[in-house]
Amino acid sequence: xxxxxxxxxxxxxxxxxxxxxxHVLVSHFAIGGGxxxxxxxxxxxxxxxxxxxxxxxxxxxxxILVSTVFGAISGVGIWVTIGLVQPAATSALIHxxxxxxxxxxxxxxxxxxxxxxxxxxxxxxRPRTHLLIIWLYVFAAYMSLVVxxxxxxxxxxxxxxxxTHSFWDGIFNPSYLPGLAxxxxxxxxxxxxxxxxxxxxxxxRTARVGMVRLLAVFQIVGVLLAYGGYRWWExxxxxxxxxxxxxxxxxxxxxxxxxxxxxxxxxVYLLLSLFALAAxxxxxxxxxxxxxxxxxxxxxxxxxxxxxxxxxxxxxDFMFSNGILVSEIADLNQRGVLSKAVWAARENxxxxxxxxxxxxxxxxxxxTLDGYLSIxxxxxxxxxxxxxxxxxxxxxxxxxxxxxxxxxxxxxATDKLxxxxxxxxxxxxxxVEALASYLLxxxxxxxxxxxxxx
Amino acid sequence: MENSLIPAxxxxxxxxxxxxxxxxxxxxxxxxxxxxxxxxxxxxxxxxxxxxxxxRREIRTLFVEVNAWAxxxxxxxxxxxxxxxxxxxxxxxxxxxxxxxxxxxxxxxLLTVAYYLNYVAKFRLRAGxxxxxxxxxxxxxxxxxxxxxxTVNLLHMQPARWERVADQAWAALSDPTFVPRFLHFLLAxxxxxxxxxxxxxxxxxRKGGATEALSGMARFGIRAALVTTLLQLVDGFWLLLALPExxxxxxxxxxxxxxxxxxVGILAGLxxxxxxxxxxxxxxxxxKVRRVAELIVGxxxxxxxxxxxxxxxxxxxxxxxxxxxxxxxxxxxxxxxVVFVVCVAITAxxxxxxxxxxxQPGEDAA
Numbered sequence: 007x008x009x010x011x012x013x014x015x016x017x018x019x020x021x022x023x024x025x026x027x028x029h030v031l032v033s034h035f036a037i038g039g040g041x042x043x044x045x046x047x048x049x050x051x052x053x054x055x056x057x058x059x060x061x062x063x064x065x066x067x068x069x070i071l072v073s074t075v076f077g078a079i080s081g082v083g084i085w086v087t088i089g090l091v092q093p094a095a096t097s098a099l100i101h102x103x104x105x106x107x108x109x110x111x112x113x114x115x116x117x118x119x120x121x122x123x124x125x126x127x128x129x130x131x132r133p134r135t136h137l138l139i140i141w142l143y144v145f146a147a148y149m150s151l152v153v154x155x156x157x158x159x160x161x162x163x164x165x166x167x168x169x170t171h172s173f174w175d176g177i178f179n180p181s182y183l184p185g186l187a188x189x190x191x192x193x194x195x196x197x198x199x200x201x202x203x204x205x206x207x208x209x210x211r212t213a214r215v216g217m218v219r220l221l222a223v224f225q226i227v228g229v230l231l232a233y234g235g236y237r238w239w240e241x242x243x244x245x246x247x248x249x250x251x252x253x254x255x256x257x258x259x260x261x262x263x264x265x266x267x268x269x270x271x272x273x274v275y276l277l278l279s280l281f282a283l284a285a286x287x288x289x290x291x292x293x294x295x296x297x298x299x300x301x302x303x304x305x306x307x308x309x310x311x312x313x314x315x316x317x318x319x320x321x322x323d324f325m326f327s328n329g330i331l332v333s334e335i336a337d338l339n340q341r342g343v344l345s346k347a348v349w350a351a352r353e354n355x356x357x358x359x360x361x362x363x364x365x366x367x368x369x370x371x372x373x374t375l376d377g378y379l380s381i382x383x384x385x386x387x388x389x390x391x392x393x394x395x396x397x398x399x400x401x402x403x404x405x406x407x408x409x410x411x412x413x414x415x416x417x418x419a420t421d422k423l424x425x426x427x428x429x430x431x432x433x434x435x436x437x438v439e440a441l442a443s444y445l446l447x448x449x450x451x452x453x454x455x456x457x458x459x460x
Numbered sequence: 461m462e463n464s465l466i467p468a469x470x471x472x473x474x475x476x477x478x479x480x481x482x483x484x485x486x487x488x489x490x491x492x493x494x495x496x497x498x499x500x501x502x503x504x505x506x507x508x509x510x511x512x513x514x515x516r517r518e519i520r521t522l523f524v525e526v527n528a529w530a531x532x533x534x535x536x537x538x539x540x541x542x543x544x545x546x547x548x549x550x551x552x553x554x555x556x557x558x559x560x561x562x563x564x565x566x567x568x569x570l571l572t573v574a575y576y577l578n579y580v581a582k583f584r585l586r587a588g589x590x591x592x593x594x595x596x597x598x599x600x601x602x603x604x605x606x607x608x609x610x611t612v613n614l615l616h617m618q619p620a621r622w623e624r625v626a627d628q629a630w631a632a633l634s635d636p637t638f639v640p641r642f643l644h645f646l647l648a649x650x651x652x653x654x655x656x657x658x659x660x661x662x663x664x665x666r667k668g669g670a671t672e673a674l675s676g677m678a679r680f681g682i683r684a685a686l687v688t689t690l691l692q693l694v695d696g697f698w699l700l701l702a703l704p705e706x707x708x709x710x711x712x713x714x715x716x717x718x719x720x721x722x723x724v725g726i727l728a729g730l731x732x733x734x735x736x737x738x739x740x741x742x743x744x745x746x747x748k749v750r751r752v753a754e755l756i757v758g759x760x761x762x763x764x765x766x767x768x769x770x771x772x773x774x775x776x777x778x779x780x781x782x783x784x785x786x787x788x789x790x791x792x793x794x795x796x797x798v799v800f801v802v803c804v805a806i807t808a809x810x811x812x813x814x815x816x817x818x819x820q821p822g823e824d825a826a
Contacts, residue, residue, distance in 0.1 A: 008467040009551075010558045010626060047826075075575050078535045083568045085542065090561050093467075093554035100546045101472035105792035108484075111539050112796070112803040118536050119807045122529055123814040129825050135817040136826030139810055146803065173475075173792045331471070348465055352623070 007329040009093045010349040011366050017378035018091030018371060019327075023313065025087045027306050029080035031196070034189065034305070036073035037147040038197030040121070042224055043069060044140040046201075049220075051133045057213035063128055065204045070125045073147075074118050092371070094329035095320040102167075102176060103157050110153040116146035151189060153177075159185045161321050162312060163243065168323055180242045188235025192305050195228030195275070199298040202282070206294060215286040222282035222289070225297070229276045236272075236308065243315070247322070249421035250315050257426050261314045268307035275300035317427040323418050326429035328371040332418070335404045335432050343367055343433035361444025364437045368429070375448075382448045390446055397431055397438055404430030466619050466778055467551040473787035474547060481544045482768070488540035490764050494757070495534035499527055500602045500646070501653025503574070505684055506581075507599035510592065514676030515661075520591060522660060522677070523653070524582040531575050549616065552775065556616035559625045560608070560632050567608050574601035603646065610642045617774035640699035647695060648760065651688040651732075655753045657681030662746045678742035678749070685752060686736040693729055703770070710773045718769050725762035728755050 014021060043062050050058035088096045100107075120143035127136055156177030160167065167176035198221045205217035240252065249257055256262035278297040282289040320327045330338065334346075344351040344360070347367030354363040365373075365381070373381040385393065403423050406412055407430055412419040420426040431438060474481070506523035509516045546553060557564045577598040581591040614635045615621060624631045658681035661674045700708070711718050732755040739745050739752070819825045 009554055010622075012558050012561045071576075071579065074532045075579070076572070078532060079568060079572050079575065082535060082538065082571075085539075086557070086565060086568060089546075089554050090558055090565065093550070093558065094470075096554070097470045097546065097550045098472060100543065100550060101470050101475060104475055104543055104547050105789055105796040107543050108540065108796040109792075109799040111536075111543070112800040114539065115536055116803040116807045116810075118532050120810055122532060123811055127814045127826065131814060131817045131826050132819050133824060133826045135813050139814060142806060142810055171472075173789050346468075349626075352465065353626070 007094060007343070007347045007367055008349070009329075011353075011370055012090050013370070014091075015374060015377045017374050018087075020378050022084075022087050022091055023310070025080060025083045026313075027309050029077070029084055030309060031302065031305060032072055032077045032080055034151075034193045035196045035200055036069065036077050036117075037144075037151055038193030038195070038224075038228070039065065039069050039073070039200060040140065040144045040147050040197075041193065042197035042201050042221070044137070044144050046220070047133075047140060048137055051137065055213075057208060057210055058217070061201070061205055061208065061217055064207065065201050066125050066128070068200070068204065070121055074121050078118065092320055092327075092329065095325055098321060098325060099157065099161075102171075102173065103160075106153050106157060106173070106177060110150045113146045113150040113153070117143060117150060120146065148193075151193070152186065155186045155189060156182055161319075162247070162316050164322055164324060181239055184235050184238035184242055186235075188232050188239055188308070191228045191230070191232030191235055192301075192308075193228070195225045195232060195279075195301055196305070198222065198224030198228060198279070199294070199301045202289075202294045203291075203298070206291060211287075218282055218286040218289050222279050222286065225279035225301075226276070226283065229272060229279060232304070233272055233276075236268075244322075244417040246417055246419045246421045246426075247315050250317065250427070251311060257421060258314065258317070261311060264307050264311050264314070268304055268311060271300050271303035271307060275304060318420065318429045328368050328429050330368070330429060330432060332407050335408050335430060338432040339401075339404065339434070341434075342437055344437060357440070360437065360440035361442070361447075364433060364441040365444055368431065368433075368441075381445070385445045385448050386450055388445075388449070390442070393442055393445060396425075397442055399424050400428060400431040401433075401438060402430075404432050406430075465555075465622055467555060469782060469784070470550065473785040475787065475789040476547075476793055477786055477788060478548060478784065481548050485541050485544035485548070486764060486768050488537060488544065489768075490761060492534060492537035492541055493760060493764060494652075495530050495537055496606075497649040497652040497760070498530040498656060499534050499649075500606055501649035501651070502527055502530065502656070503578075503595065503599040503602050504646070504650055505653050505657060505680070507592075507595045509595075509680070512676050512680035515673035515680065516676070517585070518673045519657060519677050519680060520581070520595060521585050522657065524578055524585060524591070524595075526656075527578050528582060531578060535571075549775070552616040552619065552778070553612075555619075555622060556612050559615060559622060560611060560629055563608050563629075563632075564612060567605050570601040570605050574598045574605070577601070606645050606649075607642055610638060610645060614638060614641065617771050619778050637699060637702045640695050640702050643695045644692065644699055647688040647692040648756075648763070651685045651692065652756050652760070654681040654684035654686075654688065655749075655756050658685070658742050658749045659753045662743060662749045665743045666746065675741075675743055682736060682739050682742050682749070682752070685756070686733070689729060689733050689736060693726075693733065696726065696729065704774075707770065707773050710776070711770060714769065714773075718766070721762045721765040721769070725759050725766060728759035728762065731755055732759065 012018060043065050046058050046065075047062040049055065050062060085096075120139050124136065124139045124143060127139065131139075156179070159181040160176045160179050163179045163181040164176060165179040166172070167179065201224075202218060202221045205214060205221060208214040208217060240248070251258060251261035251265050275297060278293055278300060281293060282297070316322055316327075318326055320329075323332060325331050330343075338346060344363055344367065347363065350363040350367040351360075354360070354366065369381065373379045373384070376382055388396070403425060406423060407418055410418070412422040431441075433441075502523035506520045506527075509519040512519055577594050581594045581598065584591040584594065611632050614637060615625060615632055618635070621631070621635070624634075658678045661678035661681065665671070665674045665678075703711070711722075732752060735748055735751050735755065739748050742749050
């Protein structure tokens, strides 16, 4: 909040979502794909099967182009985007997990070097050496997931870290293992789905059928593991998180729909994988592409669900999505939010700019003016009394976070609040009034009056 | 200076002693820079290989093959210094990047385009086709990326310039040291890539006998290194004199700690010039070509130290009241060190094995 605010028309969260989902699709393929290629080449060597060898070789170029090129750049891309959109959260994560990320970097060096060496040494080294290189790649790639999963899951379920601030408590948080199982399944089925496309290019029909069947097994195992991991993940979530998208009265219907979408996508994918296993001759481009799309749909949907269910936090029970810490609510109510949000105050000086500044500081991390979660649309049907009532309630909810009246098993029970998906409003009376005045100017009647006055 | 615009220090303690982060930052940045210089200088030399009398195709082929690895490693080795820098100076760095957010984000697009163009060039050259145009666009992308990096680097250590840049993003380029610093970067990269080119040509000639193409490669590399090193000496002094007066004075008053690395770096540059000037036929002077490569790497090492010290001086007043608390995470730190050492050792083992293991006659290849 004390950083400059990047004014993105479509919202910073959307940008992070685009970059992150693109990256995870690629990075999980990099892990699962490496494993599948290693497995296939091992079989090819043992069986002296040139067709399987050809499949591994064809797929390895894709692995290089996808993993070491796009995966590496999009991985850096996540750093770039979260630093631009959520600098305070990025700083908090770095201060807690720099050694975890640094360890992952060690694995990444091995991963990149072995990926490049593997591709470069086809037809050059002995098969044993070639297999050694790809299995080292698999080890390094999976270990990087083992580390990173700790940091990703920490943001949703920090668990005991909230009391101890211990690195290990944060990494081995309640959703760590379920998420790891789920992601391992995703790695496997993505590999199966991608490599099936490479297998379909095989001209020898008998060989192709065997490949499709083998890759169908990958996908079925992956789907089952992902499903088990997903259910386990749901099970370990705090009640207040579950309330957001589970149950008959989910707090965020869009997220509840996403959950159904995710489970249906997985079901469709399982059926297509079973079809590939049972009728590999009939499994051609249309069904293979449909399977890949179902895989993407499940994974993208799950990521959306995981990110969305963190609301209103960026690090659950610690930091809100606008960068305000739970621990600083009382202080900011006293000193004023603009005492911290110096950049927002600077961009909108004077009493007339105060409302805009408060909006930029507290609301702009999620709401745009006219784009994503448009504030203009949201305030359009609201009259002044109603708006003041909403803002007063949101401000009072800050006290609930501070007093902990609604806390349950160490978590803030956000589902008991009137506005469970929004950070509380903080600041002085003066700032809240300024915000209300500014929001009222965004209503259509005001715009019409202003235009009429001109 | 508008210190009130500097974001507050992160409330979490540093997870290790600051000196350790500085050491790790400088060391990992050095490796990053060596790969970056190879990529940037190599892509420029590949793009301008048409200026070589002979061996143009070989020059281009060498750099696209090298860059397929070097770009990956430049990115991989960017991660570590970026991590360690954010622990120490995150609040300055994030602010600078947000002020030029579109350029910073655009860097990713340029990097993606450049990386894939390198593969396009690689496959075109392998197929016997020309790749001149592709290589020029690739080099242009890397030059712009270098410019963005220099811009953010200068901006993060000068909070006094933030307000102006917030009002007008192009003001980020108005720093008097921008041009000499940018040139310093480009010239060093080309010099290093030139030395690499000559060194590879010499090694190949030793294995397979001198050819006209190898001679052309070596001469082009040495000439590029000579011209850029000559210009670098002029630019280096321009950069030094363009520094803000208080920074320059503080740097000069830093005693041996600041003056020794700078002096050694300059001496390495001068010596490099002397050695380069003595090379008439690179293939006939392999020892001197090797000395050129060593001197360039040596100069880069000392200039990285100087660069880091300058940053400290630039930021001294902005960080004067910083109350840093340290709570070392010993277990995770040990985990990192063990993982790093083991992974680097396995990487070295795998690469050596990949380079040396060859099937015996009658034995299958992978």
